[in-house]
Amino acid sequence: MKTIFIPTDFSLNSLDCITNLCEQYENESLNFIFVHAFKLSDSISELLMLSRRSREYDYIPDGFYERCNQIKAECPQVVSIRTEFFFGSTMATFRNFLEANDVTCILNPKDCSYTSLNKSSLDPFVLTSKCGLPIVSVLTIKKLVTEQVENAPTAKQMIAEAY
Template sequence: MIQRVLIPTDFTVNSLRIVLEYLENSGNQQVELVLTCGYNLGESISFLLGFTLDDHLAEMQNGDFLKGCEIIKSRFKDKVVEMYADFMISKNRRYVRNYLKGCQIAHIVVPDTFEFQHTKNSFDVVELLKTTVLPNMPAITPVCMGEDGLQTQDTLDGFFFRKKWRFTYE
């Protein structure tokens, strides 16, 4: 059975380290990865009426981030069935419950130490998920990020190509 796993992101290449740590240290379970960022829509009615997920994702995801996702999918093609990005648009407890239930999230992966780069419209999904207590909440799986000095790097070659993986980029 394929499990859907929520992993927080800030749409930087560096945040893909969380995905790598999870995939490298988990079993052979096939997974769908939902890379989620907290995004505050604001209260402007014109903004709310014009909001489309695809437009905002295209604005926040840069080319290197998308290439990094493709590299991960290629490297872990037997494990990663699907990988896509999404926004969590509210800190409301009911919204979080409905989001997790509606997306059918089986596990939540959170890094032990990681500093996300927040924009003016984003919020910390990790803190929200750690502090929200819900009945039937998916299991939270912590991943150890280590102190390897990669925290400040945000380039593809910063850690993907130094691993000397053999893969094809499609």
């Protein structure tokens, strides 16, 4: 079973990668963790209340959860799709987060939809590039081949061009 870490801004297009990843790992069960990273506050009172905070979940639109449920219904190999928030900025904290969530690989930053949600948002690519886990990419070879075949000239067009 693979657990794939996906840095996200929780936009609906950030879920587009799942179907391609399911095709790539068609014989494996998959867990997806969509994560947004925040710097840790310096305020002691905020740190004490951190476990009770839920205002970050306001950044996740209802449509995101609805689309997650649709994907789970369409793709039987998807075991779970979770949303998490990471608070911190050190590699040790980040590695502990990855280990606690049994993350086996990270989606390539080029394949992610990520923008800052607020001024405390952290660029996760700084952490993911140094954590030592394998980076996976969404392969779109099938799509490219299909598009090329569909756009290929017909025999009549090729003959007409030759004359």
